[in-house]
Amino acid sequence: MVRAIREGRSTAFFDRGIVAQFDIIIIGAGIVGLATAWRLRHERPALRIAVIEKEAEPGLHQTGHNSGVIHAGIYYAPGSLKARLCKAGAEQTKRFCEEHSIPFDTCGKLIVATDQAELPALDNLRKRSEQNGLDIRMIEAAELRELEPNVSGLRAILSPASGIVSYGQICRKLRDLLAAEGVVFYFNASVTGLKEAAEQVTVETSQGSHSARLTVACAGLQADRIAAMSGLADDFRIIPFRGEYFRLADRAGNLVRHLIYPVPDPSLPFLGVHLTKMIGGYTTVGPNAVFSFGRETYRGNGIVLSDTARSFSFPGFWKLMARSIRPGIHELRGTLSRKVYLERCRRYCPELRLDDLQPYAPGVRAQAVGRNGRMIDDFLIRQTARTVHICNAPSPAATSAFPIGAEIAGRVLEKMA
Ligand SMILES: Cc1cc2nc3c(=O)[nH]c(=O)nc-3n(C[C@H](O)[C@H](O)[C@H](O)COP(=O)(O)OP(=O)(O)OC[C@H]3O[C@@H](n4cnc5c(N)ncnc54)[C@H](O)[C@@H]3O)c2cc1C
DSSP states (O other): OHHHHHTTOOGGGGTTTOOEEEEEEEEOOSHHHHHHHHHHHHHOTTSOEEEEOSSSSSSOSGGGSSOOEEOOSOSSOTTSHHHHHHHHHHHHHHHHHHHTTOOEEOOOEEEEEOSGGGHHHHHHHHHHHHHTTOOOEEEEHHHHHHHOTTOOOSEEEEETTOEEEOHHHHHHHHHHHHHHTTOEEEOSOOEEEEEEOSSOEEEEEBTEEEEEEEEEEOOGGGHHHHHHHTTOOTTEEEEEEEEOOEEEOGGGTTSOSSEEEEOOOTTSSSOOSEEEEOTTSOEEEEOOOEEOSOSSOOSTTOOOHHHHHHHHTOHHHHHHHHHTHHHHHHHHHHHHOHHHHHHHHHTTOTTOOGGGEEEOOOEEEEEEEETTSOBOOSOEEEEOSSEEEEEEOOTTTTTTHHHHHHHHHHHHHHHHO
């Protein structure tokens, strides 16, 4: 079976037509679902656990289309789940990588203010980092020039603990380890329904039904659709935001040594277009954030009518759009013109040229939005008697996946007690 999983063949082949019985079924083999399976497996090795994933491989959506940054936890409101779980997650991610020979690089990160107007926001980030117990320091222009001769700015926050990794690689390792320890994987199996009864949950899929005492949904971009199957998604919807990147040409690939971020717009939960060294040895610039007409489309115009209709039919979407006209136009201009995109990066890295920006695959973020049109900032976990749903797991959920998995596992085991 392990070999079948490695080869991308569905293990459901062995069970087709059979209703299998498990203690716990996890929907979604992104990093959050797999980290949850990992924690449950280690807390209770005797539990029969299955992971159901609609794709042929783990980590093909947000987890495999992100910046690969191990965030330190700078941006997040003190006391929030994001702040708490990101800091612990960064440490646990690095430890997992060390234990399983997965490459990562603690290259450090600089958040660079390029004009006077950004200094108060930079200082707020410094205070927030201190409240979150992080090891950061403020550096002035001269030290910035020493650390990064090709970056210009007035002042910056240096976060030495930030780093990079391939979250896709972590997922593939988790799949192999879990499968070897007896966790059953159903790939190419799309969950189509959940039926909760007093003693069990039936999980209907495109490859037959399975039942479990408890079910955990970690469905990322489809989180609202799965949560709706448990009656938990009336007041929020996943609104997809496309993040477009460029890969820097080899000439510019070594322009920076750290991850270089702008000071983010405090009205948005996105971090701004940044220069990111990638674990494959190249550098990307991005991602921006524009509304996406499809949730899981990475090529072409990306329009999926059912996804678009789901966004447009939600009142919160229109309220969000009405409130976001200015930043929306700002982001759209960057999408329509490579020159505009370049100018934004040149504010902190003037060395970049237009021909440095080479095509690179975009990602799509799952952002939960409430009926009032506000983006739900923190991670959101909801539950019924026999299901636990992670309804909002945007960045830094990849960094935070191991502690999110522990949080979910705790809730599941409490229900089992
Ligand atoms: C552009 C971009 C940049 C980002 N950068 C970073 C970063 O640098 N650092 C960081 O920490 N975070 C980052 N993030 C956020 C991070 O990638 C996500 O928070 C994280 O990957 C969420 O993991 P997940 O497992 O919840 O979702 P996903 O990775 O999307 O996985 C969900 C899984 O559920 C499956 N699924 C959905 N519906 C069904 C169904 N009906 N049946 C069966 N399976 C189903 C999907 O196929 C998918 O495999 C970024 C995200 C994006 C998009």
